[in-house]
Amino acid sequence: MKTETIAIHAGNHVDEATRAVIQPIIMSTTFERGEDGGFPAGYIYSRSANPNRHALEHLLAKLEGGVEAASFSSGNAAGMSVFQSLEPGTHIIAPDDMYHGLRNQLKNLFAGILTFDFIDVNDTDVLQQHIKPETGLIWIETPSNPLLKITDIKKVVAIAKAKGIKVLCDNTFATPICQRPLDLGVDIVMHSATKYFGGHSDLMGGALITGETNDWWTKIRQVQEMGGAIPSPMDCYYLVRSIKTLPYRVKGHVQNAQLLAEYLEQYPNVEQVMYPGLSSHPQHEIAKDQMLAFGGMLSFIIKGDENDTHNIINKLKLFIKATSLGGVESLIEHRATVEGPDTKTPRNLLRVSVGLEHIDDLIADMEQALTL
Known part of the structure; x- marks a missing residue:
């Protein structure tokens, strides 16, 4: 089957x-x-x-x-x-x-x-x-x-x-x-x-x-x-x-994540986007070989410091500031804060669980939050 x-x-x-x-x-x-x-x-x-x-x-x-x-x-x-x-x-x-x-x-x-x-x-x-x-x-x-x-x-x-x-x-x-x-x-x-x-x-x-x-x-x-x-x-x-709905939910997560990653990659205030579906990802070819789709998770690094990341999160309206991932709602968090003092995660990195909202609304929300 x-x-x-x-x-x-x-x-x-x-x-x-x-x-x-x-x-x-x-x-x-x-x-x-x-x-x-x-x-x-x-x-x-x-x-x-x-x-x-x-x-x-x-x-x-x-x-x-x-x-x-x-x-x-x-x-x-x-x-x-x-x-x-x-x-x-x-x-x-x-x-x-x-x-x-x-x-x-x-x-x-x-x-x-x-x-x-x-x-x-x-x-x-x-x-x-x-x-x-x-x-x-x-x-x-x-x-x-x-x-x-x-x-x-x-x-x-x-x-x-x-x-x-x-x-x-x-x-x-x-x-x-x-x-x-x-x-x-x-x-x-x-x-x-x-x-x-x-x-x-x-x-x-x-x-x-x-x-x-x-x-x-x-x-x-x-x-x-x-x-x-x-x-x-x-x-x-x-x-x-x-x-029962997992295959169809994941397809939506993947589609939204790809489009959001492509948007963030061209945004001037973003230094790097980490998503295996982007050709710029260091292991993109490996991902293409072993993955059926690229997933609904992405991280991005902003051109700024830790305070700037918190300012971005606090301006978002649809992305909920919370730990965890995989839900129908989009979540975002400053991962280094969650991981504690021995974290190896950059202080200007934000992790996003891309949800199933309409992608136009997600991009619009991110646009207004990233504008300095």
């Missing part, structure tokens, strides 16, 4: 008792045993499995072209479950502009348990130099947050596989509508389902999707069940509902 069809049908099961077209929400935390003491419906306790979570995970696996998915209460919980699944002493290679929430997890929660290096994974020589005998995972994030760097997935996978190292790709910015890392050889794909999967800025979730069920995946499943950082049945229901 095509992606649009998968999004609508893969997460939905007609209720046998009522024949309801939309699968009901099963809030029960526990399930009745059969006369033989077994579990005839396959469910024991909601932390282990739930019909709504089963439907969501089936849908996520189909969307990414994987064999199984595990859903979590947030993207950070999904990432933490990966780190918890690794043997103590495992070395991780991660991007130098890795999403700050997961970077801080490694630095503040796993220091002394795991070792890690944050490097430019796009530099093949640097990547090779940092591989150690105990390296067990290369973590990539493409496009990256907030610099929109593009990692050559096939190149990294080739280097990793030659050394027996696993590769995980954070595909949150792209979604499976714009990029399918499992098809390019990645072992596991991660998502913050809060973002484009939810799509309406009103629920949280995270997901991991695997290309094969192996010992590592079994350990991740154990962490999910025993740790219990799972989404509620209600969150699963709403994620399944939201994903």
Whole structure:
């Protein structure tokens, strides 16, 4: 089936008792045993499995072209479950502009348990130099947050596989509508389902999707069940509902982002626009090769200082000054402020989650805000 069809049908099961077209929400935390003491419906306790979570995970696996998915209460919980699944002493290679929430997890929660290096994974020589005998995972994030760097997935996978190292790709910015890392050889794909999967800025979730069920995946499943950082049945229901429109929402985000990026690139007060759909992007050709579309996120650097960026944000009427991304409304933020004192993000950079408003209105709003 095509992606649009998968999004609508893969997460939905007609209720046998009522024949309801939309699968009901099963809030029960526990399930009745059969006369033989077994579990005839396959469910024991909601932390282990739930019909709504089963439907969501089936849908996520189909969307990414994987064999199984595990859903979590947030993207950070999904990432933490990966780190918890690794043997103590495992070395991780991660991007130098890795999403700050997961970077801080490694630095503040796993220091002394795991070792890690944050490097430019796009530099093949640097990547090779940092591989150690105990390296067990290369973590990539493409496009990256907030610099929109593009990692050559096939190149990294080739280097990793030659050394027996696993590769995980954070595909949150792209979604499976714009990029399918499992098809390019990645072992596991991660998502913050809060973002484009939810799509309406009103629920949280995270997901991991695997290309094969192996010992590592079994350990991740154990962490999910025993740790219990799972989404509620209600969150699963709403994620399944939201994903039904994901392919069409993302097409709108991509179209608006491309047009806004092209507008910003020619604006005299803008120094640089970071969007992989622009021919000026340093990895534009790689993005063309491995992405199906260029996504709905962009960042731009203004010709000014940090105070100027705040002045621009405060003049905007439609772009909401808020963290997060992937909702139907356009959001903008001064990313360095969010990331804290150790940020590597330029102080005059603004990150934009381009929404589904009419592009003429978005450009008009940006025009009046950028005018000094």
